[in-house]
Amino acid sequence: MSRSTILAACLMGVFSAVFGVTGPAWAQGGMGYYGHSGSHMGFGGGFGWIFGPLFMLALIAAIVAVIVLMVRWIGGGSGQIPPQAQPSGKTPLDILQQRFARGEIDKAEYEERRRVLED
Known part of the structure; x- marks a missing residue:
């Protein structure tokens, strides 16, 4: 397999994991954790305000890091010294x-x- 094929497969896996799995979960309404519909600030929802955005930032940073590393790996240095160096x-x-x-x-x-x- 070529490097570009591997990169495309990995990127599709990352995007489907992020948007394919969590998308339907977000779309589901229904009853909450304690049998209530809607949100409340009890034991189940308080920490979501703190850790939810932090987790989302960490997830985005991880996705960006994976993409950057894969692009660098795909580009793979040619091993040649640039002309100016x-x-x-x-x-x-x-x-x-x-x-x-x-x-x-x-x-x-x-x-x-x-x-x-x-x-």
Whole structure:
């Protein structure tokens, strides 16, 4: 199986788990926990105000994390160094000579640094 097929199957599983299972459960009306219809602030409903939004944020964060990790896995680094990060092939002595030629450093500093590089 290709990585994109695996990603599509996992994303479909996540979305069906979140929206397919909980959607019908939310749609069901009927009697509440203690046989009452509607909501009340007894033992059954008080903690929902606190933990419900926190759980929802945690669930959304987990879904986003899974999607990000899967996209990174699918994209999979090619293992190549980007062009701007590749070494230019110049030696430190070449760079020193260019700096001296541009006038960035004087002759004394050039000689001193050249001696250090050649040792």
